Amino acid sequence: MHKNGTKDISKFFIAGINYRKTDAEMRGRFALSPEQYATLLNQAPEFGVQEAFVVSTCNRTEIYGFADQLAQLEELLCSQTEGCSKEFRERAYVKKGIEAIDHLLHVGGGLDSQILGDYEIVGQIKQAAKTAKQHQRIHAFTERLVNCMLQSSKAIKNNTRLSDGTVSVSFAAVQFIREHVKHIRNKKIVLLGTGKFGRNTCKNLVDYLGTNNITLINRTEEKATVLADELGLQSAPIEELSVQVAEADIILVATNSPEPTILAAQLKSKQQKLVIDLSIPNNVEAAAAALENVTLVNVDQLSKLKDETLAKREAEVPKAKAIIEEHTAEFMDWYQMRKHVPVLKAVKTKLKEIHTSPLYITLQPHHTACTKNTDEKIQKVINCMASKMKEQNQRGCYYIEAINEFIATGTE
Incomplete structure (x- = not known):
């Protein structure tokens, strides 16, 4: 990285694990809670990392950022996870430079999701970057890259049918x-956890099941109450969790706890229960799967569901990839031009010095001190120089040419 702020793209890395090589239990060992993420961002400089963000979802944990060595990012991530660096490296995929950029756009476009076309990942990346920016870990390069991803994802959403059908875990x-x-409609449903993911799940329950026999529970009771009032449902305090679970036919868990929030003992009953654990790490005690009255389903099992639109979505992949290529090319054009900014600024400063020099004033009989006309003339020269640098990247030649052009045109 240069002191002037221009980034060396070869030092931009992504390292991560996802559903392809790890199960839900292992992904849970590298999941980050909001508190852990905040600590990671605050401690990043201690690992030699100034710019980074982490995407931690039920499908993946990935760290993106600039570092002299990839190990700095890996150590930073693992400093806040249950899993260690050795475990992470054994299962991680790594990309750098333009391949890392391309990977982010594929993830944001839903092409790398456990369920093809999953659009929820966009909001998760956006939130991860927003949090990193609040902690001053997002600067010009990464902010521009995330915006590029958002534009690419929006274009895929609007111009393809990649998001038709079953496209999210919820x-x-x-x-x-x-x-x-x-x-x-005769079944009692309990949803534990009303964060953003829980809210999406709840709205899907209401919209597609045609029932309002749903009770919401959240550690912060107010969140559950507000959502219940909004959707015409019921809510209950966390203290009533055991009672509500005992009475429920269907329990969905969308919490973000490092320990199980639903225990096997709470599920023992003669009543048949369907329990769907949407959390990473798993928030339903594993022993619950052995209970005769319980059917326990997690995110990996849900992702294997096929629907009638899958083949149609797969046919849209080439269109989505073409959109990603276009946006990647635009981002790289911006990056290449940003590398020239120091030279362009230096030339602009030099032209302003020339304009006020006694020798230049002597050589220009029509010289005027009008700042507006001078600024417009200088900017025109700089724009022309920038275009030529973009095409041929001959910085020294165009430096001299710009000065000659400025002198030759004079001020009229």
Whole structure:
């Protein structure tokens, strides 16, 4: 990285694990809570990292950022996770430079999701970057890259059918319920966790199951109450969790706890129960799967669901990739021009010095001190120089040429 702020793209890395090589349990060992993420961002300089952000979802944990060595980013990430650096490196994929940029756009476009076309990942990346910026870990390069990803993702959403059908884990949960539970309106549903992911799940339950027999529970009771009032549902305080779970036919867990929030003992009953754990790490005690009255489903099982639109979505992948290539090229054009900014600024300063020099004033009989006309003339020369540098990248030649052009045109 240069002192003037221009980044060396060869030192931009992404290292991560996802659903392809790790199960939900292992991904849980590298998941970050909001508190852990904040600590990671604050401690980044201690690891030699000034610019970075982390995407931690049920499908993946990835760290993006600039570092002299990839190990700095890996150590930073693992400093806040249950899993260690050795475990991470054994399972991680790594990309740098333009390949890392391309990877982010593929992730944001839903092409690398556990469910093809999953659009929820866009909001998760956006929030991760927003948090990093609040901690001063996002600067010009990364902010521009995230914006490029958002534009690319929006273009894919608007110009392809990649997001048709079952395209999120929360909707897959609804599909699973619809296919496996009869007389759904007679069933009592409990949803534990009303954060952003829980809210999306709740709205899908209401929209697609046609039932309002849903009770919301959240550690912060007010969040559950507000959402319940908004959607015409019921809410209950966390202190009533055991009672509500005992009475429920269907329990969905969308919490973000390092320890199980639903225990096997709470599920023991003669009543048949469907329990869907949408959390990473898993927030339903593993022993619950052995109970005769319980069907326990996690995110990996939900992601294997197929729907009738999958083949159509797969056919849209080439269109999505073409959109990504276009936006990647635009970003690289911006990056290449940004490398020239110091030279352009230096030339602009020099032209202003020339304009006020006695020798120049002597050589220009029509010289005027009008700042507006001078600024416009200088900017025109700089724009022309920038275009030529973009095409041929001959910085020294164009430096001299710009000065000659400025002198030759005079001030009229």
